[in-house]
Amino acid sequence: MPTFVTPSRVSSAADLQLQKVTLDHADLLSRSNTSATGSKNSGADGSSSNNKLGNAETTTVPTIDQQEPFITIIAATHYLPVVARIEKVALSPSPGISDNNDNNPESVSNTSGITSSSPSSSSYASGNEASDSTNIASPFSEKYQWKLDRRRGHTAMYAGIKSLSRQSNQRCIKIGLLGKVVNPKGHHIDPCELPEDAISKLREVLWENDMYVPIIVPAQVADDHYEGYCKQILWPLLHYMSWDDSAVPMPSWWTNYVEVNKEFAKTIAEKHTADCYIWIQDYHLLLAPAFVRDHVPDARIGLFIHSPFPSSEIFRSLPNRSEILKGMLESNSIGFQTYSYSRHFSSSCTRVLGLESTPTGIDYKGSIVNLGIFPIGIDIEHTESRRTGPNVKAKMDSIRRMYSGKKIIIARDKLDEVSGIIQKLKAFRSFLELYPEWQNKVVLIQVTQPGQRRIPKLETKISEIITSINSDYGSLEFCPIHHHTSFLDTDEYMALLTIADLGLITAIRDGMNTSSLEYVVCQSETHNPLILSEFTGTAGSISGAILINPWDFRNVADMINSALMMSNDEKNQKHRQMYQHVVRHSTQRWAQSFIDDFRKAILALTTYCTTTKIDVSQFTDVFNTTNRRLFLFDYDGTLTPIVNNPEDAVPTDTLLKTLEKLCSDPKNVVWVISGRDAKFLSKHLGHIQGLGLSAEHGCFIRYPDTGNWENLLKKMDMSWKSDVRKIFEFYTERTKGATIEEKESSVTWHYRNADPDYGLFQAKECMNHLENAVVSRLPIEILVGKKCLDVRPKAINKGEIVRRVLLSTDSPNWELIVCAGDDKTDEDMFRALRIDMRNKLRHRTHRGQQRVSSGSGNEDLFVSTPVVPSGAASETDSISSQMTLGGITGSGGEGPARKTVVSSLYPRRRSAPDTDKQPPFYFLISVGPSTKKTKANCYIGKPEALVDTLAIISGVLEPKPSSSLPSADADADDEE
Structure with missing residues (x-):
């Protein structure tokens, strides 16, 4: 069995520099899928560079006063932002670790190695395939090292969290699932199959790199949690969809969703200190706040939901709705992308749990859970840096030659039911039908990235529509739709966003569409317009975009024509509005704003x-x-x-x-x-x-x-009770489920069994009525109780x-x-x-x-x-x-x-x-x-x-x- 050994520390200046910046280097985001993980980049977010942001005025990220005490932020995400890879190092018989692979900009330089003196048992190289073991046989000892590759997706979130450590009075510990590791043959293996010393060395590498703390669970548990409950139950529900009738919920999905959340809570509790602020991310970890509080009752817990939150009528169909809401409400602060998502959450808490709420908080178990709106952004400086790179210029020239004389519409979406690809294609067909003068003069470049799971029916339908449109409106020399069905190289993606004449986003439900923000940054010189679905979270915060209803194909077609015909003055005006918003609301600002608001909420809580x-x-x-x-x-x-x-x-x-x-x-x-x-x-x-x-x-x-x-009360005048009762009877007749309780000393109006929202509305109306008609002229008072109004003598x-x-x-x-x-x-x-x-x-x-x-x-x-x-x-x-x-x-x-x-x-x-x-x-x-x-x-x-x-x-x-x-x-x- 191979054993892990601790190698010599990296000593040269070049190695130290590589160790510091490899994971964040811009080249990391521009590499194609050549690593063992098979990963390519899908976006432009990443770490910061020092490039200027054009002529736009930038807003600095809000910071805590330097005299504030030092704090630790524990950020919990579903996965760590890196993928662990075992890399074999060619060695001479002498001991030590080769630095031959340190020039690989895709990976973090190693801080731990693995040696194997018995190649036939090496699961690292073989991926548990017996035939591979012969590939390692040699008279030398086999040596391996851990490398960390950037994980695809969620780059805006990861960049924002990473930026928190740049404040002098903050440090940020990142906790997440490790996921499967990649062996030298490119096979994904369950880390639970690795020996303990291998995992121990990996933990050291992750911590020393950027304070990463991995959570390791069996592959089946992780699969039930993510592919099962998260993707088959929660994700469709949060995006206003009913889960697939064919996807029969398995009992193990919920069981292992709970189990993974408990593992997160346990790990968070182990890292928790008195100065900690815990920040939990998204729907994968909705139960974690409650489990953390079981371990650390006085924990400061923040939760941010990146996805949409549906209306209460949709959310109430979730079988485990109460457990989910109660788990979330153990947080002190909960952040959402838009106000409507926050409002839907409050309504769900009211209707499912019977809680009282305001636009800024929910009264839960005697305390207020703070609600806030924090639209996420992108890493502006890094996007600008990638856009202006030399490789991007060459790609732009190539694309211009390919589509010379034609208007280019760019669209990039994940392959899923809510991206609105079908609606986009149907609207584009309507555009070509209604405006035949644009035929052979415009091309739609549709980039469809693979989703987390295959959806054969959707893939087939998209292909059929594209084939039909190209057949009806294309020719042997030209097709109006160019469909790219894999991840784009980042340079190609930046080039497309920069030369496009129109950005077209038709998602039918999306939390916060970062592609639209990247498009705005890349258009800082040409200022071309953006068409954006009103059902994206971005639509509620960015002004200057042309908002459309993706289901109204005729209107979308009209907007495409208007955008392509737009004057330069109008383009400049709209782009200026969008660009200023994007620059002022970067992902760094998003992260620090949440933490600052979170700390203020805690301070306000402890003040009273x-x-x-x-x-x-x-x-x-x-x-x-x-x-x-x-x-x-x-x-x-x-x-x-x-x-x-x-x-x-x-x-x-x-x-x-x-x-x-x-x-x-x-x-x-x-x-x-x-x-x-x-x-x-x-x-x-x-x-x-x-x-x-x-x-x-x-x-x-x-x-x-x-x-x-x-x-x-025997000497007190109680004649006021009849007046109060008449008012209560008036509202009882108009509020189904309301009742009146009369005691010798008081009259009470109960609305616990009424509709929560309407009952609360009627209670406010009734209270105003009482104050104006009775209370203002008599020595009585109104007590607002739990789902009731109680009128009694003041004395x-x-x-x-x-x-x-x-x-x-x-x-x-x-x-x-x-x-x-x-x-x-x-x-x-x-x-x-x-x-x-x-x-x-x-x-x-x-x-x-x-x-x-x-x-x-x-x-x-x-x-x-x-x-x-x-x-x-x-x-x-x-x-x-x-x-x-x-x-x-x-x-x-x-x-x-x-x-x-x-x-x-x-x-x-x-x-x-x-x-x-x-x-x-x-x-x-x-x-x-x-x-x-x-x-x-x-x-x-x-x-x-x-x-x-x-x-x-x-x-x-x-x-x-x-x-x-x-x-x-x-x-x-x-x-x-």
Whole structure:
């Protein structure tokens, strides 16, 4: 078996230069298909050169201020932008690695070699074909080295990602599938068949070249993922097509789609550091954000979708629609090529998952997923460099001689159903029919590149139409359509774009057509027009192009004639508009703009999200060392999970035993302050001795051990309810699925079962109606809840109940106050407690007993400074960043993307607090993710985690063996 050895380092200056630039060299993009990979270039994108961009004004790529901290970007793409190739090196008997192949501009110079002392077993050379082994027999040792060839396709994306490392305060790690490797015979082999030492050396080569990190999966798994689920299910759906009836979905497609996404997440997590921003690319990895978050809860995750995103009516037909959307929504920022794609995504989230959204974000699990529009561009400088090369000039002269005296229309498309080749050919036939004066005076050069898969029916139909047109309108000397069915040499492609009299793009669905952008750059001297399908993403961002509907053959024919007859002045004007846009929106700008917007979104998130996960060990320490404790709990979503049918949210046995145990301890006072009515609370919790209850958001109260409910509304005028009900009835009649719920203290309009979009529209209309007709003249307010509008008196809320409890004449000086809630109505409780904290601070300051924690604030357990309620002026704003609530930092610092704040803000695990620390200790607990806007100072994942924590500290449950208390995260994202 051959073994890999580490060769001598490249030492000469020439070798060092080659090692640095070989992969990016312009010659790499101009080579024909001569490498073992069989790859040719299909486009003009690549790395930058220093050529000028004509007379157009260029816009610099936006950069982060140099004083910003250094960051690492992990960019995950389906494949790495390189193909690994094993190259055999001719050797003398002496050891070492030959540099004979270092002059090959197609490849990255080797940094690792392979030797074989037993040629008969060499799978590297044979491709597992026994007959090939005889080709290696010689008295010398066989030696091989890894070479990296550029992978065809997606050059704009790869160039943009690569440019991120050019910023002085950024580095970019590129993660992707390795794919099959190419052996010296040109055969593609599964890398899983290679020995581990070979893969190890390849990993070294990839990392040293440009921080590439390969993901290696079995060939069948990769095939099911890409050729199966991606290409047979997702790609057609995203391009507004139904998947082929003949392509029966295989169960392994989805299974291995999930598996590959998990592998990406695992690799990303291994490379993740505290300064990381993760950027995941396209529909191949839609589940990766969710799996990454399983590994790294506080990860900052961005996702960009290069393909179109269909309307919700199309997307809803996908069997795994919910899993796909939820996977995407675990990102912090999602980018699209156009606004319409973003809008369709928001609509799908609303209709499939029932989420609320705005044009710039989606409310998912208590936090906002940022949506942005980032149209991709091309590498302008490299395109200009290739266009002006000496080989291109020779090709241009040859083409001009071939089609002398004729107008040239250029079109390049992939062979697939959405490229619009059939529509283009039919429109061109109409053009020749309607404008016979152009016959024998115009030629359409159609370049049809092979797609990812063969489509025999489409190939046959295209050939038939071309043959028919050439037969009807051509002659022995001339054919009106010249059809090229393979990849063009880059120089030939540049020459065609430069000499063309018209560019014609008729795609019926395309994310962002980079061919049109390359055409504009190549026309910087001749300024000829471009006809562009309105169904491409490019059409929405580039002005100056002639937009057409590919299905309207007559109109396309008219536009071809108009374009060929266009005056020079009009050509110049239209081209100037297109050229300025293309130059200002390069692929480098696209990449950096997304990262900058991504970072701003994270910063905005952490500006208002100041909660950290509760330190349950510290919480139990405080519980065990205090004697006067007050517990205030919401019910739904706090002590029990949110369920579709409210009547099913009954307390568990663990919850009942925990409340009973807490209430039986004379050191504790326990209240449940809920939006439920008094009947429900009495039925399920009324039997617990010593438990205080409040119903309907503070409208009714039952003090511990009294058994009697006090109506706080009995002296209030409730006549407004009839007016509100009439308005609700008006909208209920016009909104299918809407219902009205009337309680003694409030009237609620529910639209959860209505059409999501129409229900939200009607809710906004209803709210405006209420504000103008009723709310503006009466002491009532509207609460916007989850798919509902709740109208109630202003003077009554949960915060008022908290104030009553705190001001009760028999209330002691509390040493520990715990308040837990999950929604907007519970913010009134948190606000009331923060006011209480501020008042105690003033009293303590007056007595000269104020303590301010040092450093991060994690050492002290008492409140040093409260946060003033929203909307109130604060004399304590200047020191609010030093506040320590319940031992948890209250604000400050750039934090995480989602579930938690960065680890540097975590409160340290500690034993019992020092005796000189002063109570009261406040634990204001938000149940749900850390990114929720809240007045709480800490969070716990979900109701089950809160109940388990309370059950353990009260002695109802035994501590878990692995930890004294359950994790505060506790999969907060499992519940809506």
